[in-house]
Amino acid sequence: MSIASPDNARPTIRDVARIAGVSIKTVSRVINDQQYVSADKRERIREVMREIGFQPSHAARALAGHRSHQIALICDNPNPWYVYEIQLGVRERCARDKIRMIAQPYDRASPTLLEDIVALLDQANPDGLVLAPPACDDARVLAELNRRDIPFVRLQPGVRIDDGPAVLIDNERAAFDMTSHLLDLGHRRIGFIVGDRSYAASGQRLAGYIGALGEQAVEIDLDLIRQGQFDVASGEAAADALLSLPNPPTAIFASSDDMAAGVLAAAHRRGVRVPDALSVAGFDDGPTATIVWPSLTTVRQPVRALADAATDMLLSLSESGKPRQRRLKHEVIPRASSASPAG
Structure with a gap:
């Protein structure tokens, strides 16, 4: 039996999202044949479209395919150099694709932390996020991004490393x-x-x-x-x-x-x-x-290279939905502060 839209009205993208149990943004990606949607979810959305007779117009396709052409960086670290290197790595990679970077400070002690990030998502509508430590390990942030089907790459995650795309050193x-x-x-x-x-x-x-x-x-x-x-x-x-x-x-x-x-x-x-x-x-x-x-x-x-690689991964995530991981090399640098013990 076919699934009808409410009151036999012309089905909309919202109907497709509701029936398929996904976000409107995910339906938008399928309509415009974009990335970041797994094969099984893509097929389910197309099946719902057929069942309810949804036919996106050219205007609807343009609206659904809207991109902000910007990504958000969520970061926090007591070392200003570390934060600067991450921002520079992300910004330089974004510039190569004419993408704008939005930097959002992450105050892990703030009682409105999650609300602040949600506000960023709602107001700026970023196409994806790079999550630096410790945001990359915050279960609340990850759950909200997964719920909204917003692509993200974790920079230097420390827990559940295989749960999603990540760039890190050992x-x-x-x-x-x-x-x-x-x-x-x-x-x-x-x-x-x-x-x-x-x-x-x-x-x-x-x-x-x-x-x-x-x-x-x-x-x-x-x-x-x-x-x-x-x-x-x-x-x-x-x-x-x-x-x-x-x-x-x-x-x-x-x-x-x-x-x-x-x-x-x-x-x-x-x-x-x-x-x-x-x-x-x-x-x-x-x-x-x-x-x-x-x-x-x-x-x-290599902090800047880590940030560059994370941004590159975000901008080129495959449609398979499978987690990806990239490890960069570290190096021990001996200098004048170490020597063999006296005696």
């Missing part, structure tokens, strides 16, 4: 490699400063540190692990605690360059010579790494 492996570098220099008491707990990368880097110690049969001393917040002040406070131990570490690996700069500040204030008495390592390889003295041994993550 944070755990990167921290493993840096810890191994310090171990290869001869250090056995290596302090570690964990980043902000709301970022999944913090736990991944901690896991890499622990994994490297375990591989070389070095005992894990919980006193050598301290909590930070990805900023200079928390790095300095954590270093003060580590250097106050009866048996302090000979090396400290902070999981961001800003926290590593705090370690250097604490060491200089205490008269602890770097790298003679203490090796220091960070993570990012932003401007901080070469501004501080001595220059910082660190993990280089």
Whole structure:
């Protein structure tokens, strides 16, 4: 039996969306043979069109096919350099296709966070989104985007990585490699400063540190692990605690360059010579790494290239609806802040 539209009126795109159980935007994509619709959903929508006798006019096709030619970037990070590099990577890739980028700050502490993002979607009507940490792991945001059938790519996700398109580095492996570098220099008491707990990368880097110690049969001393917040002040406070131990570490690996700069500040204030008495390592390889003295041994993550790749993936998502994933390479950069332990 055919499915009729209400009151035998001429069926509309809203009728198709309601009966098929999808959004109007998804029906629009099918009408205009656009991307981002899975094969089974596409067939269901076309079947409903046939059942109710929906025939889009040329005007309806033009309206349904409307695109804003802009994408939104949702990001938040205490490091201004990191945010700038992400914005630059997204903007440069958008410019190649004459797409506009809208940057929306993500305040994870805001009680209206989800409402703010919904308002952006309703008012700007972006064709898709790039989600940087920690928005890329926010279940509420992901659920709303999936409900609306809005394409998105996650930049550096830390949970359920295979759930959708994503671009990332292997944070755990990167921290493993840096810890191994310090171990290869001869250090056995290596302090570690964990980043902000709301970022999944913090736990991944901690896991890499622990994994490297375990591989070389070095005992894990919980006193050598301290909590930070990805900023200079928390790095300095954590270093003060580590250097106050009866048996302090000979090396400290902070999981961001800003926290590593705090370690250097604490060491200089205490008269602890770097790298003679203490090796220091960070993570990012932003401007901080070469501004501080001595220059910082660190993990280089290609932030701008990650953002470019995420945007490129968003602009070229296939119709299959299958998740895609791309991993970029990290690199350990040895500099003057690390050396073999004295004695």
